Amino acid sequence: MKTVCIVVGHSHADGGCYNPNAEMNEYDFNHVLAGHIAERLHSRNVRPIIMYRGSSYSGMVKDVNATNADFAIELHCNGAKNKNAKGAETLHWHTSKASKALAARLQTPIHGLLNERNRGLKAIKKGDRGWYFLKKTAMPAVILEPFFLSNDESLKLGLTLREQLANVIAGALADHVLNEVTQ
Ligand SMILES: [Zn+2]
Numbered sequence: 001m002k003t004v005c006i007v008v009g010h011s012h013a014d015g016g017c018y019n020p021n022a023e024m025n026e027y028d029f030n031h032v033l034a035g036h037i038a039e040r041l042h043s044r045n046v047r048p049i050i051m052y053r054g055s056s057y058s059g060m061v062k063d064v065n066a067t068n069a070d071f072a073i074e075l076h077c078n079g080a081k082n083k084n085a086k087g088a089e090t091l092h093w094h095t096s097k098a099s100k101a102l103a104a105r106l107q108t109p110i111h112g113l114l115n116e117r118n119r120g121l122k123a124i125k126k127g128d129r130g131w132y133f134l135k136k137t138a139m140p141a142v143i144l145e146p147f148f149l150s151n152d153e154s155l156k157l158g159l160t161l162r163e164q165l166a167n168v169i170a171g172a173l174a175d176h177v178l179n180e181v182t183q
Contacts, residue, residue, distance in 0.1 A: 002177045003047040005069035006034045007060065007133070009076040009143075011053045017079030017149045022156075026149055029158065030075035036166030037173075044174035057132065065138045070177055071102060072141040073169075074133055077149035077158070086154045087117025091130050091143040094123035098140035105176045109168040110146045114157060119145075144169070 008031045010016035015025030031052075038048035049067050053060045064072050078089070090107040092099035103121045111118045124131050130143045146165060147154040158165065 001045070001047045003049060003067065003069040004041055004173055004177060005049045005051055005064050005067050005072040005139075006037055007051045007064060007072060007074040008034045008053070009074055017077060019149050019152065019155055021152050022159075024149070024155065026075075026077045026079075029077060029149065029155075029162070033075055033162055033166055033169075036163055037170045040166055040170035041174055044170065044178070046174050046177050058136075061133055061136045064133075064141075065136075069139055071173070072137050072139055073102075073106070073173070074130070074141070074143045076130075076143055076145050077147060077155075078145040079150040080148060081150075083151055085148050086151050087111075087119040088114055088147060089119035089122050089145045091122045091124050091134060091145065093131075093134040093141070094125050096134075096140060099134065099142055102140050102173075102176055103142045105172050106142060106144060106169060109172050110144065110165065113161060113164055113168050114147055114154075116147060116154060116157070 010027045015027040018025040034050050041048040088111045090103040092103040124134050147158045
């Protein structure tokens with residue numbers, strides 16, 4: 001059975017970007033999203049493993065590799081000082097074709113659903129944000145940034161569409177995992 005590891009970005013103690021108006025951070029948004037994605041993957045006959053960070057980020061990546069999952073995704077939201085910044089982007093390791101293919105597969109329906117700016121795929125190199133996870137994971141891996149949590153309107157949209165977001169992520173993931181993997 002194909003397996004996907006879903007990493008909840010950040011942790012309960014360090015929630016990532018925080019929106020004071022909504023009193024919500026990335027972790028708050030994404031641990032719920034992870035559950036929805038997992039349930040929908042399982043209904044498509046893909047085995048989900050939800051991964052929470054332990055005491056260290058590098059330890060988490062080690063734990064992801066120990067699952068032997070076929071793919072891994074890490075859930076984040078974007079944040080910026082400019083509260084009007086918006087849009088979806090998906091990060092992949094710059095030399096990994098398999099990760100780029102997965103990123104492309106996910107970016108299109110995520111942008112299609114939220115319909116803000118399409119910021120596209122970001123090819124990540126050593127030292128860029130998210131590089132450690134994207135480089136050190138043994139399987140194709142991407143980081144999702146579907147919207148800016150620092151933008152009040154975008155966060156409202158994300159909350160309204162969170163279940164649909166899980167639907168499109170799980171749908172695209174399952175299609176990719178089940179139909180396009182030859183290994
Ligand atoms: Zn984050």
